[in-house]
Amino acid sequence: MQDLLGLPPLDLARAIRDVAREAWRAEQIVRWIWEHRAASFAEMTDLPRGMREALAEQFVLGLPRVVSRAPAADGAEKFLLELGDGVRIEAVSMVDSKRRPAAEASESAPGTRITVCLSSQAGCAVDCAFCVTGRLGAGRNLTAGEIVGQYLVLAREKGFGPREANVVFMGMGEPLLNVPNVTVALDLLAREVSPKRTTLSTAGIVPGIEALALRPLRPNLAVSLSAADDETRNRLMPVNRTWPLVALFAALKKWPLERGRRITFEWVLIDGVNDDAVTARRLVALAKQLPSKVNLIPLNESPKWLPGLARPSAARIDAFARVLAEASVDVTVRWSKGLQAEAACGQLRGGEEPHKPRPSA
Numbered sequence: 001m002q003d004l005l006g007l008p009p010l011d012l013a014r015a016i017r018d019v020a021r022e023a024w025r026a027e028q029i030v031r032w033i034w035e036h037r038a039a040s041f042a043e044m045t046d047l048p049r050g051m052r053e054a055l056a057e058q059f060v061l062g063l064p065r066v067v068s069r070a071p072a073a074d075g076a077e078k079f080l081l082e083l084g085d086g087v088r089i090e091a092v093s094m095v096d097s098k099r100r101p102a103a104e105a106s107e108s109a110p111g112t113r114i115t116v117c118l119s120s121q122a123g124c125a126v127d128c129a130f131c132v133t134g135r136l137g138a139g140r141n142l143t144a145g146e147i148v149g150q151y152l153v154l155a156r157e158k159g160f161g162p163r164e165a166n167v168v169f170m171g172m173g174e175p176l177l178n179v180p181n182v183t184v185a186l187d188l189l190a191r192e193v194s195p196k197r198t199t200l201s202t203a204g205i206v207p208g209i210e211a212l213a214l215r216p217l218r219p220n221l222a223v224s225l226s227a228a229d230d231e232t233r234n235r236l237m238p239v240n241r242t243w244p245l246v247a248l249f250a251a252l253k254k255w256p257l258e259r260g261r262r263i264t265f266e267w268v269l270i271d272g273v274n275d276d277a278v279t280a281r282r283l284v285a286l287a288k289q290l291p292s293k294v295n296l297i298p299l300n301e302s303p304k305w306l307p308g309l310a311r312p313s314a315a316r317i318d319a320f321a322r323v324l325a326e327a328s329v330d331v332t333v334r335w336s337k338g339l340q341a342e343a344a345c346g347q348l349r350g351g352e353e354p355h356k357p358r359p360s361a
């Protein structure tokens with residue numbers, strides 16, 4: 001049965017034409033899905049009963065099933081979700097520490113804003129040396145419906161309304177290896193999450209960056225860098241062998257940035273691998289090529305899946321950050337939220353047992 005969740009409004013209107021003749025029914029159904037967070041046609045109480053039944057016979061609202069929720073002390077919560085074909089993925093909700101005016105606050109958490117971290121693939125073929133999701137190997141692409149379905153399920157479970165959440169594509173998978181579905185999902189999400197409040201993180205898939213650059217509705221761009229020379233980056237992020245730093249930066253320089261906007265560079269700090277002062281100065285040189293800021297993410301360790309890789313000491317992390325700050329690079333250290341719940345960056349594995357533990361680095 002066809003899933004209505006991932007259909008752009010015009011396609012949805014076309015799909016339901018035989019069941020719901022009046023043109024405005026499509027918008028009514030879209031409002032039920034988005035504004036009222038309906039999970040079934042039965043909930044759409046202002047549609048005639050016969051129409052609801054006819055819709056349910058032909059279509060589904062393919063919301064992922066919540067298998068389990070794992071809350072962490074810092075307010076982050078990891079959701080293990082099951083898709084229609086039994087594939088399991090993860091999505092995470094996080095409570096932003098930045099305060100905002102009480103008048104805007106969501107009911108679920110007064111004075112705070114929620115950030116929803118979505119998966120774009122079940123697994124990841126990119127195979128970065130420091131990432132547990134990469135250990136799963138290539139999974140399938142998620143459909144647009146499965147991507148927005150994560151958002152809608154979390155909205156229902158956490159009780160946040162339209163325009164109350166930020167969205168980041170930083171869950172499982174590489175979004176720019178799934179451009180057609182991710183772009184439909186971005187368009188659908190733009191209905192209630194401004195592209196300014198949406199961030200897509202990529203390992204540096206150059207054709208994907210170029211494709212996204214052409215779109216009128218662009219999310220903020222974050223690029224996982226983690227090395228400032230090709231030799232190290234080839235080792236840490238094999239994608240660099242296809243699109244080395246010079247190709248990546250050529251694409252980034254063409255990325256249309258609105259006034260005041262910047263590209264975010266993410267840098268997973270790994271002890272003895274990419275956390276020394278010489279490397280920090282190389283990163284300064286790269287970061288200064290563009291309006292940018294740098295997010296340092298101290299490695300989330302996993303002795304089981306990432307043997308041999310360790311988080312640097314706080315002193316080394318500070319020293320690395322200081323080199324950047326002293327060179328006037330805007331730098332923040334991001335201590336991952338949801339660490340306890342294994343919900344942190346690079347820890348998502350959809351409940352799967354990764355099949356290829358990394359040999360010691």
Ligand code: SAH
Nearest residue numbers: 131170173174201202203224266300345346
């Ligand atoms: N595939 C995309 C988006 C998902 S990964 C990308 O790589 O950008 C989201 C972020 O988690 C990336 O910045 C990645 O570098 C980071 N990450 C991966 N493994 C990590 C780990 N073990 N510890 C900390 N951050 C990690």
Ligand code: SF4
Nearest residue numbers: 124126128131134203
């Ligand atoms: Fe894939 Fe991103 Fe993990 Fe690399 S860091 S393996 S691109 S999910």
